[in-house]
Amino acid sequence: MSESGIDAERRSFIACALTPSLIVLFAVAVLPAIYLVVTSLTPFQLTAPGSATDFSVPLRNYGLLPGDPRFVNSLWVQAKLSCWGVLFQVLLGMLLALLLNVQSRFVEFARTFFLIPMVLPPIVVAVIWKLIYTPDISPLYYAAQLLNFTMPALTSSVDFALTAIIIADTWEWLPFTFLMVLAALQTIPDEYSEAALVDGASKLQIFWYVTLPFITPILVISGMFRLIDSVKAFPLIFLLTSGGPGTVTEVTNYYAYLLAFDTNEIGYSSAVTVVMLLLVAGISLALVWMGRRREAMA
Amino acid sequence: MKNASRGSSLTRRKLLQASAATAALTAFPAPLIAQTKPFAGVTLHGASFQHRFFTLLQKYIPEFEERTGMKVDLQLSAFPVYNQQANLELSSGGSAYDFVNVTFILAARWVAAGLLANLDEFTGDANLTPAEWNPKDFVEGAQVPYRDAKGATYGYSWEGGAMLMGLSRMDLMEKKGLKIPKTFAELQQVCAEINGTDGVSGITSFQLHHWNLPPYIQGFGGNIFRKPPSDIMPALNTPETIQGIEFYANLLKSAPKGVLTYTEDQARQSVLTGRANIFIHSSAWVTPILLSEESKVKETARVVRMPAGPVHDHPASNSQGLGIPKNAKNKKAAWEFIKWALSPDISMRLVKEHGHSSVCRRSIITSEAYRKLNTVNGQDLGALYLEVLELPAKGENYMAYRTVKEFPIVGDVLNKAFEQVATGQLPAKDAMNAAQDQAIAALRRAGTQL
Numbered sequence: 195m196s197e198s199g200i201d202a203e204r205r206s207f208i209a210c211a212l213t214p215s216l217i218v219l220f221a222v223a224v225l226p227a228i229y230l231v232v233t234s235l236t237p238f239q240l241t242a243p244g245s246a247t248d249f250s251v252p253l254r255n256y257g258l259l260p261g262d263p264r265f266v267n268s269l270w271v272q273a274k275l276s277c278w279g280v281l282f283q284v285l286l287g288m289l290l291a292l293l294l295n296v297q298s299r300f301v302e303f304a305r306t307f308f309l310i311p312m313v314l315p316p317i318v319v320a321v322i323w324k325l326i327y328t329p330d331i332s333p334l335y336y337a338a339q340l341l342n343f344t345m346p347a348l349t350s351s352v353d354f355a356l357t358a359i360i361i362a363d364t365w366e367w368l369p370f371t372f373l374m375v376l377a378a379l380q381t382i383p384d385e386y387s388e389a390a391l392v393d394g395a396s397k398l399q400i401f402w403y404v405t406l407p408f409i410t411p412i413l414v415i416s417g418m419f420r421l422i423d424s425v426k427a428f429p430l431i432f433l434l435t436s437g438g439p440g441t442v443t444e445v446t447n448y449y450a451y452l453l454a455f456d457t458n459e460i461g462y463s464s465a466v467t468v469v470m471l472l473l474v475a476g477i478s479l480a481l482v483w484m485g486r487r488r489e490a491m492a
Numbered sequence: 493m494k495n496a497s498r499g500s501s502l503t504r505r506k507l508l509q510a511s512a513a514t515a516a517l518t519a520f521p522a523p524l525i526a527q528t529k530p531f532a533g534v535t536l537h538g539a540s541f542q543h544r545f546f547t548l549l550q551k552y553i554p555e556f557e558e559r560t561g562m563k564v565d566l567q568l569s570a571f572p573v574y575n576q577q578a579n580l581e582l583s584s585g586g587s588a589y590d591f592v593n594v595t596f597i598l599a600a601r602w603v604a605a606g607l608l609a610n611l612d613e614f615t616g617d618a619n620l621t622p623a624e625w626n627p628k629d630f631v632e633g634a635q636v637p638y639r640d641a642k643g644a645t646y647g648y649s650w651e652g653g654a655m656l657m658g659l660s661r662m663d664l665m666e667k668k669g670l671k672i673p674k675t676f677a678e679l680q681q682v683c684a685e686i687n688g689t690d691g692v693s694g695i696t697s698f699q700l701h702h703w704n705l706p707p708y709i710q711g712f713g714g715n716i717f718r719k720p721p722s723d724i725m726p727a728l729n730t731p732e733t734i735q736g737i738e739f740y741a742n743l744l745k746s747a748p749k750g751v752l753t754y755t756e757d758q759a760r761q762s763v764l765t766g767r768a769n770i771f772i773h774s775s776a777w778v779t780p781i782l783l784s785e786e787s788k789v790k791e792t793a794r795v796v797r798m799p800a801g802p803v804h805d806h807p808a809s810n811s812q813g814l815g816i817p818k819n820a821k822n823k824k825a826a827w828e829f830i831k832w833a834l835s836p837d838i839s840m841r842l843v844k845e846h847g848h849s850s851v852c853r854r855s856i857i858t859s860e861a862y863r864k865l866n867t868v869n870g871q872d873l874g875a876l877y878l879e880v881l882e883l884p885a886k887g888e889n890y891m892a893y894r895t896v897k898e899f900p901i902v903g904d905v906l907n908k909a910f911e912q913v914a915t916g917q918l919p920a921k922d923a924m925n926a927a928q929d930q931a932i933a934a935l936r937r938a939g940t941q942l
Contacts, residue, residue, distance in 0.1 A: 237939055240583045245939070258937055263930065264908075328758070329749040330767065347750030352915045436699060439752055440912035455576050457901045459938055 227471070234468045238461035245461070255465035265466060268446040275360060275445060276424040282364040284417045287371025288409070292401070294372075295379045305376070312369040320433035323362040327434060349435050355442045362430050367423070371416045378412040379405070411488060418481040422474055446470050529561025531825045538829065539567045540593035541574035543812070545651055548846050549833055556832050562825055571595075582607040587819040590826040594647040594813040599637035600721065601897035602815075608646040609816040614827040615645070625831055626855075631878065632885035634811035634852040637895045647813030648834050649852040653774035654880030655707060655807040657798040658781045660763045660771070660789040664689055672796055676711055676739060679770075679799045686769045687746035694746030696768035698754040701740075701910045702903035704772070706893065707808050708743075709736030711801015716893040716902055724898050725942050726931040728906060729924040732803070737924060741914040752911055764788065772798045774810070775877045776850050782868040783847070795871055797880065806890045807880050811852060849874065852881070898940055905931045 235252040239245045259265050290308065294301050311319060327349045329335045338345045348358040382405060390400045428447055431437060437444035437452070447470060453463035540546055546568055553564050569577065578592050582602060594602060602608050614620045615627045630649055638647030659665065659672065664686055673679040683694030697704050706716060714732030718725040727733060744751055748762055760777050762768040766789045771778055780786070781793040798807045814833065816826045832838065839856045842848040849866050856862055857878050866874040884891040893899060909927035912918045918926070935942060 239938055240579055242939060262933070262937075263926075327750075330758075330762065335749075347753070350750045350752035350915070352917055435753060438699075438908070438911045439915040440908050440917050442917075444908075452904060455572070456904055457934070457938070458579065459901075462937060 230464050230471070231468055233461055234464035236461045238459075238464070240458035240460060255462050256469075258462070259465060259469065264441055264444065264449055265446070267441050268444050268449040271356065271441070271443060272425060272445040272447075274356060275363070275427060275443075276421055278360045279363045279367075279424050279427075280417050280420045282360065283368050283371050283420055284413055286364065287368050287373075287416070288375045288413060290368065290372045291375035291379055292405075295376060308372060309369045311366045312373075314366070316366070316429040317433070319362065319366045320429045323358075323365075323430065324433055327358055350439050352439055352442055355435050355439060359427065359430050359434060359443055362434065363424070363427050366430075367420060370420065371413075374412050374416040375409055378409045382408045414484065415481070418477065418484070422477050422481070425470065425474055529559075531822075531828065532561030534562040534822055534825045535565055536562050536590045536822055536825050536829055537565045537567075537588060538591040538826070539569070539574060539578060539589050540814075541571040541595070542568045543651065545842070545848060545850075548842055548848055549838070552838060552841070556829065560825075560828060560832075562828075564829065582817055585819055587817065587821050589817055590820045590822045591814055591816050591829055593650075594638060594815040596637055596810040596812055597894060597899065599647065599813065600895035603638065603640050603646045604897060607818055609818050609820065609823055611645045611648065611816070611827070611830075614824075614831075620824070620827060621831060625835065629836070629853045629855050630834075631852050631854050631857070631881050633809060633882040636884055636889055636891070637811065638813045638815065647815035648830060649811035649813045650834055651776075651812040651850050652852045652877070652881045653776060653808075653810045653850065654877045655772060655798055655809060656775050656778045656876055656880065657796050658763055658771045658773075658778035659769055659794045659796070660766050660781050661686065661692055661769045661792055662794050663792040664692060664769065672794065673799045675799050676708070676801050680739070680743060683743055683746035683770060692766065693748045693762070693768040695743055695770040695772075696747055696754070696759045696762045697744060697751055697772070698756045698759040699752060699907075700756075701907045703808065705736065705740050705906065705910060707772075707798065707806055708740045708801065709733050710804050710806040710890055712736045712739070713801075713803035715890075716899070716906065717896065720892040721896045724896055724935075724940070726902050726905075726928055726935070728902070728909070728931055729921070729928040734920045734924050736801075737910060737913055738920045741910070741920070744914055752914060766792070774808075775873070775880075779849075779873055782871065782873070790869075794869075795873060795876065797876060804890070807883065808894075809881050809884055809891060810894065811881075849877070854878070898935055898938075901934045901938060902931045905934060 233246070234255055236248050237245050237251075237254065238248075294305055294308075314322075326332050326334055327347075329345070329347050335345055346354060348354045386404045387400050390404055395403070425445070425447055427445065428451070431443055431445060431448050432451075435443040437448045446466060450463045450466040450470065453459045453466060546566065550566065553566070557563055568574075574593065575595055575598060578589070578595075579598060580586075581588055582592070583605070594608065615625070621627075627645070627648070631652065634649040634652045635645065638649070639645055657673075665671075665682065668685055668689070670682050670685060671678075673682045685694075686692060687694035702716075709715065709732070712732045712735040714730050714734075714736050715727050716733075717723065718727045748754075748768060751759075754762075756773070756777060759768075759771055759773070760780065763771040763778075763781050764784060764787045771781075775795075779795055781789055782795055787793070814830045816823050816830070820826055834853075836853060836855060839851045839853045840859070840861065843851060843856060843862050843865060847865060849862070851857065857874050862874050863872060866872070866877075905927050909923045909930075912923045913920045917923070932942060
C-alpha cells in the first residue's frame with residue numbers, strides 16, 4: 195500500500211473514531227448554545243405565546259443591556275468577586291502548599307484533610323457557611339458575644355456581604371490551587387535550593403529566586419482556571435444572600451437566573467447569558483494562548 | 493336427612509344463581525365494570541409543590557383509587573421548582589398534567605392566558621357535580637384569583653393564607669404595661685420597647701419583602717400598581733408607598749440581626765422559642781406559636797389581627813387552588829379528583845384527623861368541630877382566619893396587585909429597593925424613584941404596554 199493510501203486510511207480511521215464523540219458533544223454542548231443564542235434574539239416571555247419565534251428586532255435585547263443598571267452592576271460585582279476570590283485562593287493556596295511541602299505522616303493527613311471543602315457538593319458548602327453566618331446559631335457570633343464584641347450580620351450587611359461570599363468561595367476552592375502548587379513544588383529538584391543555601395541565600399531569597407520562578411506558570415494557570423470557574427459561585431449567593439442586600443452580591447449568573455425563572459424573561463436572560471458566555475470564552479482563549487506561548491518559549 | 497335435603501336444595505339454587513351471573517358477565521362485561529369503577533384503567537397525572545395538604549391527601553388517595561378505578565400519579569416538587577416546571581408546561585401548551593396546583597402568584601397569568609379549563613362547565617353539569625358539592629361554599633376571598641374578568645372559575649382553593657399577628661411574649665409586654673398594638677404607630681412603639689428586653693427582639697420577619705411590605709404600603713394608602721388589575725403602571729414612588737417603605741424599614745430595626753436574609757423557617761423558629769416577640773405572616777406560620785408542640789411560648793402567646801394602617805386595614809391573604817390545564821387529556825377524571833380532594837368530607841377529615849385548618853370551605857371553618865379544635869386559650873383562630881380570608885372579596889380586591897402577571901417583575905424590583913433602604917444604602921425617596929424607573933423599564937422590556 196502506498197504512503198498516501200496509508201494516510202488516507204489513517205485519516206478515515208481518525209474521522210470514524212472521532213465522529214461519535216463529536217456527535218455527542220454537538221448534541222450536549224453546541225445545540226443548547228445555538229438555542230441560547232437564537233433565543234437571545236427574541237423577546238421570548240413565558241407568558242406571551244408566540245414571542246419565542248418573534249425575530250422582528252433581533253438585536254433588541256443586546257441593545258437594552260448597556261442601559262440596564264442591574265446588568266452593569268452585576269458585571270462589576272462579578273469582577274470584584276472573581277478578582278478578590280482568585281487572588282486569595284492563589285495566595286493562600288500557595289502559602290498552604292509551601293507549609294505542607296514536607297515529608298511527614300501528619301502532614302500527609304493534613305493534606306487530605308485540606309482537600310475536603312473542594313470535594314463537597316457546592317450546596318453543602320453553602321449550608322455550612324449559612325450556619326456560620328447566621329447570628330442566632332453561629333458559633334462565630336457566640337464566641338464574639340463571649341468576648342463582648344459586636345459583630346454585624348455579615349450576609350445582610352452592605353459592607354461585608356460580598357466579603358462573606360468571597361471568604362466562603364475561597365474556603366471551598368483554596369484546595370484546588372493548594373493541590374496544583376504542591377504538585378509543582380514536588381517537581382523542583384532539591385539541588386537548586388541546596389546550591390543557593392551554599393551560596394548563602396536566605397530562605398526568603400530561595401523562595402523568591404528559586405521556588406517562585408518554578409511555580410509561577412502553575413500559579414497563573416490555576417488562577418485562570420479559578421477565574422473561569424468563579425462565575426459559577428451561584429449556590430453560595432443563592433443560599434447566603436439571594437444577591438442582596440439590594441444588589442450588593444448580585445452577580446451576572448444570578449441576575450440571569452432571576453430574569454429567566456422569577457420574571458420569565460427568557461429572551462433577555464439568554465442575552466445576558468450569551469454575554470457572560472462570551473466573557474468566559476474570552477478568558478478561556480487567553481488561557482489557551484498563554485499555554486501555547488509558554489510551550490513555544492520553552 | 494331433612495338437613496341434607498335442605499343443603500342439597502340450597503346448592504342447586506346457588507348453582508343456578510352462579511350460572512346466571514356468569515352468563516350475564518359474559519354477555520355484558522364492560523358496562524357492568526364501568527358502572528362500578530367509571531375511570532378504570534385511567535392514570536391521572538397531577539403536579540403541585542410540596543405541602544402538608546398533599547402529604548395528608550396521599551393517605552386518602554388509595555380510597556379514591558379504589559372507588560373510581562383510576563390511578564393517581566401525583567408529582568410533588570419544591571415550590572420554585574414546581575412553579576418553573578408547571579409554568580413551562582402550561583405555557584408551551586403541554587398535556588403532561590391532568591390537574592395542577594394553580595399557584596396564587598401565577599393564577600392571574602394562567603387564567604388570562606387561557607391556559608386552564610373553565611371549571612364552570614363541570615360545576616354547571618348536575619351529572620358531573622352533585623348539588624351538595626356546592627361551589628359557593630368556598631370562601632369568596634380565596635376564590636378571587638381563580639376567576640377571569642367575566643367571573644368564570646378556573647380553580648378551587650385548597651389552601652388559604654391569612655396574614656395574622658402572633659405575639660409570643662405577652663408576659664414581657666404586660667410587665668412593661670404594653671397592650672396589643674392595633675395601629676401602625678402602636679406596633680412601632682411596642683416593637684421598639686420590647687426589643688432588647690431579656691434578649692428578645694421586638695419583631696421578626698423574613699426575606700420575601702414583596703409579601704411582607706404591601707400591607708404597610710397599602711396601610712398608608714399606597715399600592716404596588718396604580719390600580720390593578722386594570723392599570724398596572726407601577727406606583728413605587730408615591731409619597732404613600734415611600735411612607736410604607738420607611739415604616740417597615742424602621743420596624744425591622746427591632747428585628748434580629750440578619751433578618752433581611754431570614755427564611756420563613758428561621759422567622760418562625762425565632763418566635764416559637766420566644767427570641768422574637770411579634771411575627772406577622774400567614775396564619776399557617778403564625779398559629780404554631782399556640783398549636784405546635786415545638787412552641788415554648790404557648791402560655792404567653794396570642795394571635796390577633798395585624799394592626800391597621802392610618803388609611804387602610806389590608807392584611808395580606810392568598811390561596812392556592814387546583815385546576816385543570818386546557819390541554820389535559822383526562823379532564824373529566826381530573827375533575828373527579830378535584831371534586832373529591834376538595835369535598836366537604838375530605839376537608840372535614842383533614843381538620844379532624846390531622847388538625848389541618850387552612851381549608852377554604854366556609855361550612856367547615858364555621859363548623860363546631862373546627863371551632864373546637866382551633867380555639868386555643870380562648871382565642872378563636874378559625875374566626876380570625878375566615879375574617880381576613882374574606883376581606884379581598886369585600887369591596888376593593890386589594891390583593892389584585894399580586895395576581896397580575898406583571899407582579900413578579902415589579903416585586904423583584906421592590907425587594908431590591910427595600911433592602912437598599914433597610915440597609916441605608918439609599919434614602920427611601922431616592923431608592924423608590926430609581927425603583928419606579930427600573931420597574932417601568934423592565935415592564936416595557938418585557939413587552940408590557942403602559
